[in-house]
Amino acid sequence: MSLLPQLSPFTIVLIPFAGAIAIAFAAGRPGLIQLLSWLTAGAFLLAVWGLAGAVLTGTVVEQAVWEILPGMAIAFSIEPLGLLFALLASTLWILATPYAIGYMTHGGYGNLARFFACYAIALGAAAGIAFADNLLTMFLFYEILSVSTYPLVAHDGTEKAKRGARTYLVLLLLTSICLWLPAMVWTWAATGSMTFTPGGILAGHVDPVAGSILLILFLFGTGKAALMPFHRWLPSAMVAPTPVSALLHAVAVVKAGVFVALKLAIYIFGLDYLKTLWSTDFVLYVAAFTMLTASLVAMHQDNLKARLAYSTVSQLSYIVVGAMLASQLAAIGGGMHMLMHGFGKITLFFCAGAIYLASKKTLVSELDGLGRKMPITMTAFLLGALCVIGLPPTGGLWSKWHLVSGAFDSGHGLILAAYLASTLLNIVYLLPPVLRAFLKPLPEGESAGFKEAPWLCVIPLSLTALGTIMLFFAAQGGYNLMAVIFDGGWN
Amino acid sequence: MNLLALMPFIVLIPLIASGVVALLPGRTLPWVATLLAALASAVIAALVLPEAIGQGPMSYPFGNWPPPIGIEYRVDAANAFVALLVAGMAAITLLWAPKSVAAEIEGRHGTFYALFLLALAGLLGITLTGDAFNVFVFLEISSLATYALIAYGQDRRALLAAFRYLIMGTVGATFLLIGIAFLYMVTGTLNMADLAERLPELRDNNAVRAALAFIIVGMGLKLALLPLHLWLPNAYAYAPNFVTAFLAGTATKVALYVMLRFVFTVFAPDYSFVVLPLSTVLMVLAVAGMFAGSWVAMFQIHLKRMLAYSSVAQVGYMVLGVSLATLTGLTAAFLHLFNHALIKTALFMAIGCVMYRTGSAKLDDLRGLGREMPWTLTAFALAGLSIIGVPTTAGFISKWYLVLASVEVGAWWLVALIVITSLMAVYYIWRVIEAAWFSPRPQGAVAVQEAPLALLLPTWLVVGLNFYFGLDTRLTVGASTAAAEALLGAGVALP
Numbered sequence: 001m002s003l004l005p006q007l008s009p010f011t012i013v014l015i016p017f018a019g020a021i022a023i024a025f026a027a028g029r030p031g032l033i034q035l036l037s038w039l040t041a042g043a044f045l046l047a048v049w050g051l052a053g054a055v056l057t058g059t060v061v062e063q064a065v066w067e068i069l070p071g072m073a074i075a076f077s078i079e080p081l082g083l084l085f086a087l088l089a090s091t092l093w094i095l096a097t098p099y100a101i102g103y104m105t106h107g108g109y110g111n112l113a114r115f116f117a118c119y120a121i122a123l124g125a126a127a128g129i130a131f132a133d134n135l136l137t138m139f140l141f142y143e144i145l146s147v148s149t150y151p152l153v154a155h156d157g158t159e160k161a162k163r164g165a166r167t168y169l170v171l172l173l174l175t176s177i178c179l180w181l182p183a184m185v186w187t188w189a190a191t192g193s194m195t196f197t198p199g200g201i202l203a204g205h206v207d208p209v210a211g212s213i214l215l216i217l218f219l220f221g222t223g224k225a226a227l228m229p230f231h232r233w234l235p236s237a238m239v240a241p242t243p244v245s246a247l248l249h250a251v252a253v254v255k256a257g258v259f260v261a262l263k264l265a266i267y268i269f270g271l272d273y274l275k276t277l278w279s280t281d282f283v284l285y286v287a288a289f290t291m292l293t294a295s296l297v298a299m300h301q302d303n304l305k306a307r308l309a310y311s312t313v314s315q316l317s318y319i320v321v322g323a324m325l326a327s328q329l330a331a332i333g334g335g336m337h338m339l340m341h342g343f344g345k346i347t348l349f350f351c352a353g354a355i356y357l358a359s360k361k362t363l364v365s366e367l368d369g370l371g372r373k374m375p376i377t378m379t380a381f382l383l384g385a386l387c388v389i390g391l392p393p394t395g396g397l398w399s400k401w402h403l404v405s406g407a408f409d410s411g412h413g414l415i416l417a418a419y420l421a422s423t424l425l426n427i428v429y430l431l432p433p434v435l436r437a438f439l440k441p442l443p444e445g446e447s448a449g450f451k452e453a454p455w456l457c458v459i460p461l462s463l464t465a466l467g468t469i470m471l472f473f474a475a476q477g478g479y480n481l482m483a484v485i486f487d488g489g490w491n
Numbered sequence: 492m493n494l495l496a497l498m499p500f501i502v503l504i505p506l507i508a509s510g511v512v513a514l515l516p517g518r519t520l521p522w523v524a525t526l527l528a529a530l531a532s533a534v535i536a537a538l539v540l541p542e543a544i545g546q547g548p549m550s551y552p553f554g555n556w557p558p559p560i561g562i563e564y565r566v567d568a569a570n571a572f573v574a575l576l577v578a579g580m581a582a583i584t585l586l587w588a589p590k591s592v593a594a595e596i597e598g599r600h601g602t603f604y605a606l607f608l609l610a611l612a613g614l615l616g617i618t619l620t621g622d623a624f625n626v627f628v629f630l631e632i633s634s635l636a637t638y639a640l641i642a643y644g645q646d647r648r649a650l651l652a653a654f655r656y657l658i659m660g661t662v663g664a665t666f667l668l669i670g671i672a673f674l675y676m677v678t679g680t681l682n683m684a685d686l687a688e689r690l691p692e693l694r695d696n697n698a699v700r701a702a703l704a705f706i707i708v709g710m711g712l713k714l715a716l717l718p719l720h721l722w723l724p725n726a727y728a729y730a731p732n733f734v735t736a737f738l739a740g741t742a743t744k745v746a747l748y749v750m751l752r753f754v755f756t757v758f759a760p761d762y763s764f765v766v767l768p769l770s771t772v773l774m775v776l777a778v779a780g781m782f783a784g785s786w787v788a789m790f791q792i793h794l795k796r797m798l799a800y801s802s803v804a805q806v807g808y809m810v811l812g813v814s815l816a817t818l819t820g821l822t823a824a825f826l827h828l829f830n831h832a833l834i835k836t837a838l839f840m841a842i843g844c845v846m847y848r849t850g851s852a853k854l855d856d857l858r859g860l861g862r863e864m865p866w867t868l869t870a871f872a873l874a875g876l877s878i879i880g881v882p883t884t885a886g887f888i889s890k891w892y893l894v895l896a897s898v899e900v901g902a903w904w905l906v907a908l909i910v911i912t913s914l915m916a917v918y919y920i921w922r923v924i925e926a927a928w929f930s931p932r933p934q935g936a937v938a939v940q941e942a943p944l945a946l947l948l949p950t951w952l953v954v955g956l957n958f959y960f961g962l963d964t965r966l967t968v969g970a971s972t973a974a975a976e977a978l979l980g981a982g983v984a985l986p
Contacts, residue, residue, distance in 0.1 A: 177913065
């Protein structure tokens with residue numbers, strides 16, 4: 001691993017930002033924009049993996065960039081969960097780059113410089129969230145992520161796109177500023193600290209009643225985790241071009257949300273302290289409700305992207321439930337599901353975009369017989385669906401396994417039942433598109449010739465689909481990485 | 492010459508220079524002389540501030556008449572900080588001035604800059620003097636000069652705005668004068684330090700109570716504290732852009748300083764906050780100002796008016812800090828006094844750049860301008876982040892202290908109000924950003940160029956300062972804390 005560069009976390013976060021500036025200056029020259037996008041994504045990938053290599057061999061990485069007020073700093077540190085998130089984001093970014101280039105070029109979109117610049121900024125912000133050492137730094141990058149994705153959602157420029165983008169931004173900003181920010185101030189006022197500390201910082205400073213309110217403020221304030229009733233932004237964001245839905249609204253943005261939830265549970269509240277709060281159960285059941293309701297809604301969506309969006313809402317709540325179970329196993333399962341669902345869902349979105357590019361079809365009911373025309377895409381769709389459902393031979397099995405075991409361990413029978421019921425619902429809404437595509441005949445008048453999307457789109461989706469299978473065999477690595485959190489540090 | 496002897500020149504340099512500048516011919520020469528005078532003031536103020544913080548109050552008796560007989564300039568951390576702000580902002584806005592003034596004001600510029608220097612000398616005099624009557628004199632000097640400066644505006648409504656400000660400003664100054672006269676009547680002295688010694692014996696005197704009330708209302712008018720803010724929106728909207736940028740950063744700030752000086756030093760907080768329900772009154776007005784100002788700003792189509800109403804809201808934040816009457820609250824007030832000057836000046840400068848090119852500050856005329864004037868509008872957006880209070884900007888620091896001060900006294904509902912009004916700021920800034928970048932250029936609009944560097948560089952300098960003071964808080968927080976301590980005195984126990 002020593003072959004890769006070992007940069008400081010702040011430098012790594014700055015790479016996409018620097019790339020974005022370069023891309024912005026390349027406006028009007030598509031070739032240069034593409035080259036710079038590749039370079040930025042590639043440099044970011046190498047930097048994150050280089051850092052991972054260093055951290056896994058036992059280097060402690062902490063960096064205080066700037067102290068604004070005494071005790072309040074912009075600071076970064078690497079811990080297992082954040083490392084996992086950054087690895088996920090950087091890996092999927094390099095896979096999404098060719099897809100985005102192919103999709104945007106073949107789809108005839110304009111304003112490419114703005115698009116790819118904002119795309120890069122969003123990834124930089126995700127890295128900032130992943131490496132943040134305290135609440136303030138996290139908040140800062142969280143808001144950068146919200147704002148930088150607005151132009152991406154509104155990219156079409158139509159009135160519908162703008163309306164969707166406005167809902168998106170308003171919900172995310174409102175929840176974070178009205179709920180998260182006061183919770184952060186409260187934490188600071190009560191404990192004099194905002195630093196993520198294993199075991200939490202609230203215990204002993206904040207009584208359980210106040211702690212319960214804080215938990216509600218924090219978790220509902222994390223709008224990106226899409227707990228009901230603050231989930232509306234995610235379906236609204238589906239007006240965006242598919243590369244945005246795929247990388248940002250299946251991975252970077254939403255995973256940032258659940259990452260924040262997990263990080264708060266483990267490093268601000270601490271699992272032991274969580275158990276003493278009455279609102280833990282409240283949030284737990286809200287999340288379980290979200291999980292089931294969103295699945296039920298997804299079943300009735302004929303628009304493929306909308307169905308996937310509601311599926312995301314549901315899957316995010318799996319992870320929030322994992323955090324709120326206050327059990328180590330479930331928390332680890334939550335972290336793993338972040339990874340597994342990331343690979344599975346990006347595959348599904350890539351496929352939805354490929355289907356749209358190749359055949360202009362957006363509805364599930366139009367997919368009849370499409371497996372004959374687009375065999376690669378639909379096979380990848382099947383694998384992605386299996387991963388999200390949690391069936392072998394995909395990695396999704398293991399994360400759900402740990403989540404369910406965690407629910408069993410902590411004695412929440414109802415949650416256990418909810419997990420299982422939701423998994424059944426997953427099957428009901430994710431497999432029909434595949435079954436239609438392979439088992440039903442093509443509609444009258446369509447020729448059965450082989451017609452895949454451009455290769456720039458098909459190769460990435462094949463790779464992410466293969467990734468889900470690889471994760472089936474490599475899941476133990478993710479488990480070991482996160483088990484470190486509870487073993488008392490790295491060394 | 493030692494620093495003490497140099498200190499009065501903070502006021503004297505602009506005052507003397509104004510007479511010279513009035514006679515200078517042409518356009519460049521008056522500007523250069525004015526800039527040099529303002530820079531000299533700012534440099535001396537910058538030298539005085541660390542001395543005042545480190546060594547305690549500096550006193551300079553005029554004509555060697557010892558106070559309380561003669562007039563005294565008395566500088567502690569509080570007014571040294573404000574003086575540095577005023578002189579510094581004057582110098583920075585002057586860097587921006589020449590292009591903008593040349594576009595808006597015809598003929599030679601000697602008179603204009605002479606008036607500007609008079610206004611500056613007045614503001615600095617108010618800040619530094621330790622004599623109550625002297626405050627009134629300098630207040631009149633700066634006010635009269637300001638009325639004239641506003642009337643220079645191109646729009647004919649500028650005349651009406653200036654006249655309205657003249658009426659309201661005169662009422663405010665008169666109230667101040669009545670208050671000072673009452674104090675003189677019962678104590679026989681005009682020196683502030685002397686007043687502070689004599690007033691405790693007169694706690695139950697009705698004239699003293701009335702004096703406090705008159706002074707607060709009078710300064711509330713100059714400060715544009717709701718509901719006494721009516722002069723401000725039009726005055727800011729129709730004044731020449733350079734005047735607006737300068738006034739937005741300085742005039743209301745100095746009025747707030749005078750109010751604080753009287754409430755805390757002359758009367759002492761354990762008097763002011765006891766005989767009058769000052770805490771409650773200020774808090775209610777501050778919160779009302781925060782809401783009303785932000786609310787009205789959300790619906791303005793003239794961007795200078797929008798920023799003016801936003802100023803009314805920001806004054807609310809400062810007064811809110813004062814109303815808490817704690818060290819943290821007062822620190823927050825001073826911090827916001829300083830930071831808001833930076834924020835609002837940057838915003839007005841950016842709008843000034845837009846007006847320089849397009850001749851309009853209407854929201855509709857700004858549509859699609861983000862592509863044609865990217866640097867100007869990016870500056871506006873970044874300064875907008877600061878007024879919203881995004882971390883790493885100066886605006887965040889002052890709001891953070893304000894929130895902490897509210898939490899300290901257990902006023903959680905204030906935190907909620909601060910958050911809500913910040914969201915309103917998000918809205919009115921966002922409208923501009925959406926118009927500039929996400930709307931098409933209106934049909935038939937003429938293509939415009941980016942603003943000239945002479946305007947852009949100073950604008951970006953102030954924007955940069957917003958981020959600098961959002962990250963390096965040693966000067967602002969240190970000086971604000973020292974200022975708050977100087978006003979509250981060490982260990983004042985409040986009810």
